[in-house]
Amino acid sequence: MFVALQSLDVLTTLIGLQVGASEGRTFIGNLMRVGPLNALLISKIFAVLLVSLALRFKRPRLVVFLNYWSAAVVSWNLLMIVMSGLRGNG
Numbered sequence: 661m662f663v664a665l666q667s668l669d670v671l672t673t674l675i676g677l678q679v680g681a682s683e684g685r686t687f688i689g690n691l692m693r694v695g696p697l698n699a700l701l702i703s704k705i706f707a708v709l710l711v712s713l714a715l716r717f718k719r720p721r722l723v724v725f726l727n728y729w730s731a732a733v734v735s736w737n738l739l740m741i742v743m744s745g746l747r748g749n750g
Contacts (some may be wrong), residue, residue, distance in 0.1 A: 661727050662707075662711055662723065662726065662727055662730070665727055665730035665731055665734060666704050666707055666708075666730060668730075668734045669700075669704075669730055669733055669734050669737065670697075670700045670701075670704065672734055672737035672738055672741065673688075673696070673700055673737055674696060674697065674700070675737075675741055676737050676740050676741050676744070677696055679741055679744040679745065680744045680747075681737075681740040681741065681743075681744050684736070685733075687703065688700070688703050691703065707726070707730075710722075710726065711723055711726060714726075
């Protein structure tokens with residue numbers, strides 16, 4: 661689930677940026693100076709490290725929380741893509 665959500669986050673963020681949405685997360689926004697794909701890949705490395713630490717220290721609830729957070733981010737990205745499309749057609 662974690663890998664799928666992270667992949668969807670990268671995909672929806674890139675699509676959102678392409679249709680005119682902006683990055684809402686400050687950390688990722690600052691990383692965008694190195695390029696959108698590079699910034700997203702760096703953020704995913706941090707996400708994998710965080711989940712690895714959570715599993716190492718037997719904190720599975722943190723992984724569940726991160727999955728819910730990622731699902732919310734992907735949902736937000738999809739909403740921004742739809743809204744950008746509506747603005748473009750209106």
